[in-house]
Amino acid sequence: MNKIRLIIGREYLTRIRKKTFILSTVLFPLLYLGLILGTGYITAKSGRKMHVAVIDSSGYFTKAKIDSLNLLDSSSRLSLVTASASNLESNLEKSGYDGFIVVPATVAWDKPLPFLKLNTTHTMSMEGTAPVQSKINALWMSIKNEKLGIDAEKKRILEQNNIIIVPENIKDRKANSGVATAIGSVSAILIYIILLLYGSQVMMGVMEEKTNRIAEVIVSSVKPFQLMLGKILGIGLVCLTQILLWIFFILIIYNVTKLTGKADAMSSVVGGIQDVFTSSNMPLILSCFVFYLLGGFFFYASLFAAVGSAVNEDMREAQSLSFPLMMPIIFSVAMMTAVLKDPTGSLAFWGSIIPFSSPIIMMVRLPFGVPGTVPWWQLGLSMSLLIAGFIFTTWFAGKIYRTGILMYGKKPSWKEIIKWAFRKN
């Protein structure tokens, strides 16, 4: 036991002290936030406001209407002009307009008007013309309303005709499916990234010991199983440290922004996080998150360690042997959308029970509510199977590891590796 603690200490300290750990711990959330905020900012800034001339031969589009609409909606600007279409077309670039629309004289307010042409000097995407389109439609709507005698009050009543379907689970009225979807997918993706990242760290660590030829020195002092377990626990602790630091950061941001209460972009993101905290069973979800993260890590890490012990220096060998391990992890994430659509379906049920996918799939389901969506017995079953699963994989991997770590030469096949596991000492 003492020796395992020494090994854990070494694995933990050498990794924590690396620059890459500190950088990745600080940079990952920053990059993640930067990605979300940055893209929003860029879209908001880069959108050019179009200035479009309107040549109206029908007489419906009056200057008063256009001006009042320009005040309401500044995403594009319309101007009523009297110049002829051919004149404007030849001088469009000099005139200062980005394009012009000709409303023909044949247009009638009670007949359909399927399209109007926006003449520009360069090709525009649907997205670029969308503000103009919505403005023209609003204009057309107000013209129709006026003809029909619908005033502002009647218009308000008409606009209240949209019904939104809100799902509510009668067993768990607090559950909020929007927030649940967000938490579910974020935690599932996080577990996915961590399983792959830290799983391959374990594999690389074992390979390092093997290629450095230190494995035999160490196993003459400790049992191979202790060495493997120490490595996995040490790296698991590193992973836990990183997660706790992230949670700590979030809590700091949460509290700081709550105090200052500024209405900038940052605090609106955090405001969203605050909603998340208040509208769901956060303590349960957080503790389950840590459980499934570590459970999944231990389940897969020992298998990654076994693969690391079986291969030689060659990175490609490691990749081809670890591919079957990555498959179920990637597959679980692929199932996520289907599970989000129907968190109580049979795919969701089995996915969250079987230990190969339960760390990811159960975390997708859990935010939808316990016991509303996930009955307690399912959670219990899933947890105990995961525990049993990682005890099995650790035992199984330990057998492979013991043989593999001292084996040099040709790359073994999976069949040979399985044989090692079931061979007597």
Added chain:
Amino acid sequence: MASILETRDLKKYFATQKAVDNISLSVAQGSIFGLLGPNGAGKTTLIRMITGIFYPDSGEILFDGKKFDPLNDVAKIGYMPEERGLYKKMKIGEQTLYLAQLKGLNRKDATKKVKEWFIKFGMESWWNKKVEDLSKGMSQKLQFVTTVLHNPKLIILDEPFSGLDPVNSNLIKDEIFNLAKNGSTIIFSTHRMEQVEEICNQIVLVNKGQKILDGEIKNLKQQFKENLYSIGASAIPETNGSAPFEVSNTMNDETVIKINDGKSTNDVLQYLLQQGVVIHSFNEVLPSLNDIFIKVVEGTAHARQFQEIKD
């Protein structure tokens, strides 16, 4: 003398090889013991069983008079494998401490010991360097220190001199004698015979997983001697049927002769004196360990063949 290590009918079969097949041996306390054998003879497998890395299929190991208990006894063994290495990215001082603690020393004792050894080998300035900064010879020295640091009763060295220059070889060799003098037992595995002759008292030679020779070097030499003598003389006359010996080799003014069966050294001297030969020297030629090794192992295929093992 009491034996520190004894194996009885030790056996370990792998899928395609009888790696160790019924080996019994006994290593005396405080001796320097040579474990010899050609490549693939089963030396490493045997050592791995003695160090608790492998479990034997059958047979038993006695360590210090008691049944070998890998969990506790490994702390009393220092093993430097042939395939050796250290963590490249770890600082040397820290790494040495870590390895010493894995052998059961507490942090305080370990620090003290490491400092002592570093001073002894002139490595004080290495403490905060990383292993990747060391040359091959330097890391070999460090590896030796990590092996013997915890004052083990039994030290097993697999090819300890490979990659070392003569100066550092001597440093390690002196240290080996020193350790033996202070009561440690050393098992020395190699196929470099001249080193064995220089260092070891007792050897075991294994081939194809079986023990084929066992004993003290001087006894083995007697056992394998071929009645060869070297004569330093003015000129050895042509021998004919009446001479009690045959010339087997001539080199400068030394002649190696083989005494015929039933004749003694005195017969030879008498014959030579009668012929008027002036003799400067007359010595028995004992076979070198190398000769014995080649003689015993001769006939073995150069590479060990794979075979089917039926239990």
